[in-house]
Amino acid sequence: MGMDPHTIKELLQLQIWNKSSLLTSSGAAAKSDAESDFSGLLNSLLAGQQDTQADTANVRAEQRPSKDTLAAAAMLASRVAPASWNRYLQSDDTVNKPTAFENVIQAASRKFGIEPALVKAVINTESSFNPQAVSRSGAKGLMQLMDGTGQAMGVVDPFDPQQNIEGGTKYLSGLLMKYNGNPGTALAAYNAGSGRLDKLGIKDDLDLEAKLHLLPAETQQYVRKVMQLKNHYEA
Structure with missing residues (x-):
């Protein structure tokens, strides 16, 4: 079964938040929520299918x-x-x-x-x-x-x-x-x-x-x- 486009978009947005070390005081709580959401979403996706990644150009x-x-x-x-x-x-x-x-x-x-x-x-x-x-x-x-x-x-x-x-x-x-x-x-x-x-x-x-x-x-x-x-x- 293919991944729902909305889920892909949501995962990408949460992944960007996870990658960034957000240094603003207002971002601390947002980062915590994003990490929690990302973890839950990622676990549910991994349960149903394998994750694939494209190699970046050398x-x-x-x-x-x-x-x-x-x-x-x-x-x-x-x-x-x-x-x-x-x-x-x-x-x-x-x-x-x-x-x-x-x-x-x-x-x-x-x-x-x-x-x-x-x-x-x-x-x-x-x-x-x-x-x-x-x-x-x-x-x-x-x-x-x-x-x-x-x-x-x-x-x-x-x-x-x-x-x-x-x-x-x-x-x-x-x-x-x-x-x-x-x-x-x-x-x-x-x-x-x-x-x-x-x-x-x-x-x-x-x-x-x-x-x-x-x-x-x-x-x-x-x-x-x-x-x-x-x-x-x-x-």
Whole structure:
């Protein structure tokens, strides 16, 4: 018997809560309730069928973060109020279904050695999967590339999904290499520019955790949102 779609959605939402170390005082009780609900739901599902998980794409060895890096990235991802994240999950259908650009994302991720979940999270945050999106600052397309950045990455038409995704993924791959595979730091540089991080002496996610408050509020929220979405796409 197949799993009820409503149950799947409920399990995914509760699983996200379980993964996050929610640090707000109002989140403590919510986390406790979520853990209880998740445990009960999971046990009932396991009684009737086996759990299956998809393998995530391999990341190139030189871009695999250390345990300390993963711990810092998890802390960055956790700093979102639980009520706010719950509303976001309920209102954004793109998180719960395949996108129209799945094949392009998978190909670009393999080509440049990045997890597809991270690329999807960036696209979702940048443009909500709208290939015609244009920001007030002139960033264009799915991964919101500035003209200079796009041209440097070989993008001729920023509104062409394949070119934009390949260019954005290539750029993100370069940032991950620059910051030794630290995803939070690479994302902060993607949003605020690597020059700003360099001036603050931010070289990895441990530095970012300590100095995140020195970056613009937009960048702080950007890093947290992308990391949360990445966790969800991996679930």
